[in-house]
Amino acid sequence: MRLTIQIVGAVLLVSTSYVSVERIAEAKNETAAGGSVFRLDEKRARELAAFGSLRSWLVSVGESGLSDRLERLRENGEVWVAPRLGPERWAVFVDTLSLVRRIYVRRAALLDPRTHLYPTPHPDVPESYQKAFASVSLAGALRHEVAHRDGITTEGGAYEVEIAWYEGLRQSAPIQSMTENDRRVWEWALESAILSARKASATAAAG
Numbered sequence: 001m002r003l004t005i006q007i008v009g010a011v012l013l014v015s016t017s018y019v020s021v022e023r024i025a026e027a028k029n030e031t032a033a034g035g036s037v038f039r040l041d042e043k044r045a046r047e048l049a050a051f052g053s054l055r056s057w058l059v060s061v062g063e064s065g066l067s068d069r070l071e072r073l074r075e076n077g078e079v080w081v082a083p084r085l086g087p088e089r090w091a092v093f094v095d096t097l098s099l100v101r102r103i104y105v106r107r108a109a110l111l112d113p114r115t116h117l118y119p120t121p122h123p124d125v126p127e128s129y130q131k132a133f134a135s136v137s138l139a140g141a142l143r144h145e146v147a148h149r150d151g152i153t154t155e156g157g158a159y160e161v162e163i164a165w166y167e168g169l170r171q172s173a174p175i176q177s178m179t180e181n182d183r184r185v186w187e188w189a190l191e192s193a194i195l196s197a198r199k200a201s202a203t204a205a206a207g
Contacts, residue, residue, distance in 0.1 A: 022099050029096040033104040034084030040074050040105075047081050050110045054142075057135055062172045066143060066165075073103065078149070083107040087119065090141030093148040103145045105138075113138045132189035140166055140193055159201035166194045 030037045040047055051074065058067035073079050082104035085092065091105040109116035113134035114127075122130065140162050147161040169175060170190045175183060 021097070025096040025099040029094050029100040029102060032094045032096070033080070033082040033092060033102075034086070036084050037080050037082045037104060039077055040079045040081050044081065047107065047110055051079075054110075054135075054138060058139060060174065061169060062174045063139070063169065066139070066146075069146065070142060073146070073149070078102055080104045081107045081110060087116070090116070090138055091145045093145040095148075101149065103142070103149060105142065109138060109141075128185050129188055132185050133192050136166070136169070136186075136189045136193045137196070140197065144197075155204035156201055159197050159204070163194055163197050163201075166190050166197070 038044060040051060042048060051070075055067040055071060058064065058070075070079065078101065080102050082092075083106075085104060085106040087106075087108070089106055090109045091103060093101075093103050095101045106116065114130050117134040117137055118125070118130055125133075143165045144158045144162040147158040152158050152161065170187060175186050175190075178186065
């Protein structure tokens, strides 16, 4: 009986220690994303609807695989919303001690991608071009963070995945089958996203 009590006590001690470490990891994880974060679930109707719109757009351009992957991650509690994430980021993957692993998307970027990308008016860029560039950029940023989540640790490697995704999208049947005017809009948006990703990759490498 004494031995059993000692074993049970040891198990409880280890279990309590693990829970404590996990809670500390969770707090550090959330702090890294700016704090005040929340899980993207059915309790957050507005944010979930915006996420659904993004997924629908992905399906419309032939990216149902990425759409489904994002939904699985969300259902598993790995996609969170970060209201205080800085305006320089669309999203970020944070891994704390391999205990808490989450993709955070900036709330403002999720709800209004165009305003996130163009916080000040740009009358020189038509609205349709702005919206296309914003949609592509949000999706590309999430593809980037999924790459980190899947084990790519360097920014350069994740940007390679992101750029390859843009390139594949540019050659996809849904884009190529658009009317000439619509295709011009999306090709400009994709080229702009590629240039932005290359610039960000070079900055990361230099830093």
